[in-house]
Amino acid sequence: MLDRSIKKSMVGSKGLFENRGMDCEEGSKEGKGKRLWKKVKYQLVEYHSLPGYLKDNEYILGYYRSEWPLKHIFLSIFTIHNETLNVWTHLIGFFLFLALTVYTAMKIPKVVDLHSLQHFPDILKRADLHKLQYELLTCLPSMPNMPDLHRLHEDFKTSLPSCWHVLELLNNCLPERFSSGNHTDACVLRGLKEDVANMIAPLLLRPITRWPFFAFLGGAMFCLLASSTCHLLSCHSQRLSYIMLRLDYAGIAALISTSFYPPVYYSFMCNPFFCNLYLGFITILGIATVVVSLFPVFQNPEFRNIRASLFFSMGLSGVAPILHKLILFRHRPEALHTTGYELLMGVFYGLGALVYATRIPERWKPGKFDIAGHSHQLFHVLVVAGAYTHYRAGLVYLNWRDLQGC
Structure with missing residues (x-):
């Protein structure tokens, strides 16, 4: 009897140990499975795997981040995906304009050394x-x-x-x-x-006021930083994507609006009526654009051309004050000089809007420009080039008005 009891006890213990061993093995497999799932989950995915709110450009086929946690998203700024250059093209532009702002604040207020x-x-x-x-x-x-x-x-x-x-x-x-x-x-x-x-x-004399020039520099920095942040964080969740896109549109409107502050103010500073008229109009148009962009339907892919047209029309609103300036100051070389810069800026911005709306070149070879060379990256480069061209025009305005006044 005692031997049977001992045997039963040993068999029960053996079964218990076997069950525990199986549980540990299953737990180990489950842990490995979770780690493997995390690895797979935060890999880059293709376009057809994206949730609807992240589907924007069907010609970019791969290398997407989809619903990553914020920690992984922030670290992804140093990795390769289809938004890497979108982030860095405007982030570098932001630091460029930050340096120009510091330089302007330190050096430009004096007419001469x-x-x-x-x-x-x-x-x-x-x-x-x-x-x-x-x-x-x-x-x-x-x-x-x-x-x-x-x-x-x-x-x-x-x-x-x-x-x-x-x-x-x-x-x-x-x-x-x-x-x-x-x-x-x-x-x-x-x-x-x-x-x-x-x-x-x-x-x-004291130098002419600088606030219109610094308003432009502030608008440029806000636009570039908002754009970089949007491209970095939008893949986190639908809610954050919505917020970031609204911020991005507000930045574009701010850049376009404030770009007209230096030419309008310094051209018509001696004529307050036209100065206030033009500044008020472009400011109200910029605010209206931001308000319209708050509607969720504005983000749908089918409204891409409407978005581009709205911002393009903001740029065209500057034609009137530029023509007015040329009529008033046609004998001044500074008027011609600044207009040349402004035309070049318009070319850069116009090309950027055209490339953005038509999605060239990726529409010609889908999947070939996923990492580098697609339309949004070209759009970013053209925006930075246009903003810098406008900065050069602003320096001409400051020198002109510092020496001439009204």
Whole structure:
């Protein structure tokens, strides 16, 4: 009896150990299965495997991220997929415009480098205009002690009111901002016009306000950063995709709207009616575009051409103020110079909108441009090029208005 009991106990224990062993084996298999599923789940997938809200371009066939967790999404910025270049083309553009903004804030507010003033006496001597030199040195006793610029500035403020006879000699040599006459043909200092103007301008005048220029730079940075964020995060979930796309459209509208601030403000700063009219119109149009883009139906693929047309029409709204500027300032080289930049900017933006709407070149060879070279990447590059072209135009506006004023 005792032996039978021991045997039964041993058999029961053996069964128990076997069952536990089977449970452990099954648990191990289950753990491996979960790890394998996670590996498979967060692999890149093809277009036909995407949920409906991520299906936008049927000509890009593979390398999609689909409903990844945020941790994996943030790390994917350093991996290869069909959004990698979409993220980086505008992220690099954002840092470019951030650097330009810092540079502009540090360097551009001054019309010229005040250290160039130390060469002013030498220029006068080379001109052999003894009377002008004598009068200027009499009115400005700190002139021989260059580069004591602070003292020279104080001399200008205290002595200039009694020295208008000196400025009469320069009357026709300085830009319109300093002159009430227009007799440049009789000016004996015509060859020194730029030197004299650039040296005296900083001491007589404060630079023109910069807020329209910085508004444009802010709009550009917001657009580029919003676009990069949208392309990085939209694959997380339908809700986040909706939010990111609205942010992206708001960024595009902000860039287009603020792009008109510098040309409109600096062209019509002496005519407040037209300045406020044009600025108000483009601002209201930009806000309306953002509001329309909030509707979910706006994101459907069949509305792609409508989206492109809406933003393209915003760009066309700038034709009126540019033509008006050319009529008012057709004799000014700055007007032609800035218009050239603006036309080039329009070409870049127009090409970008065209490529975006037509989905060239991937529509010609579906699947061949999944990683690099598809339409959205080209659109991004053209947007950065257009924005930088507009930055160059803004510098011309600032220099023009700083020297001329109204």
